[in-house]
Amino acid sequence: MPQILELIRDDHDLIRDLFDELESNPETRDVRCITLRRELPGHVYAEEATLYARLGDMVPEEIQRSLDEHTEIRETLARFEMIPLRDDAWMPALVDLRERVEAHFASEEREVFTRAEHHLSPAELFRLGEMFEEEKQKAAQFAAG
Ligand SMILES: [Fe+2]
Numbered sequence: 096m097p098q099i100l101e102l103i104r105d106d107h108d109l110i111r112d113l114f115d116e117l118e119s120n121p122e123t124r125d126v127r128c129i130t131l132r133r134e135l136p137g138h139v140y141a142e143e144a145t146l147y148a149r150l151g152d153m154v155p156e157e158i159q160r161s162l163d164e165h166t167e168i169r170e171t172l173a174r175f176e177m178i179p180l181r182d183d184a185w186m187p188a189l190v191d192l193r194e195r196v197e198a199h200f201a202s203e204e205r206e207v208f209t210r211a212e213h214h215l216s217p218a219e220l221f222r223l224g225e226m227f228e229e230e231k232q233k234a235a236q237f238a239a240g
């Protein structure tokens with residue numbers, strides 16, 4: 096199984112593609128919204144339960160900043176979900192959500208990944224990858240529940 100940083104990057108790419116689709120293709124919007132509502136909260140939850148929990152004592156300031164960004168993302172997603180698809184406010188809300196999420200992904204891939212590679216062994220990154228998959232499955236079951 097890939098190590099956790101590869102799994103996180105794969106999730107980021109999938110969510111970036113989802114935003115592309117949501118912006119450019121009106122016909123698939125309702126289905127992609129359902130996917131986004133599943134993938135985005137599951138992703139941030141699984142990060143917090145694994146990588147952030149592991150790095151929290153080693154680089155507390157960076158992890159706190161990332162946790163604050165997760166809170167902001169959850170709040171922005173909750174506001175976005177309140178807006179009907181055909182409302183004029185929908186596209187601006189999507190663009191706002193996308194900007195916040197993509198800015199977070201970029202700083203995560205730059206800063207958190209660098210810290211993780213510095214502080215954690217390959218074996219540990221590998222083990223965290225297995226935990227990350229498990230936590231995402233738990234989150235999906237909870238969401239479906
Ligand atoms: Fe994150």
Ligand SMILES: [Fe+2]
Binds near residue numbers: 103142200203
């Ligand atoms: Fe992430």
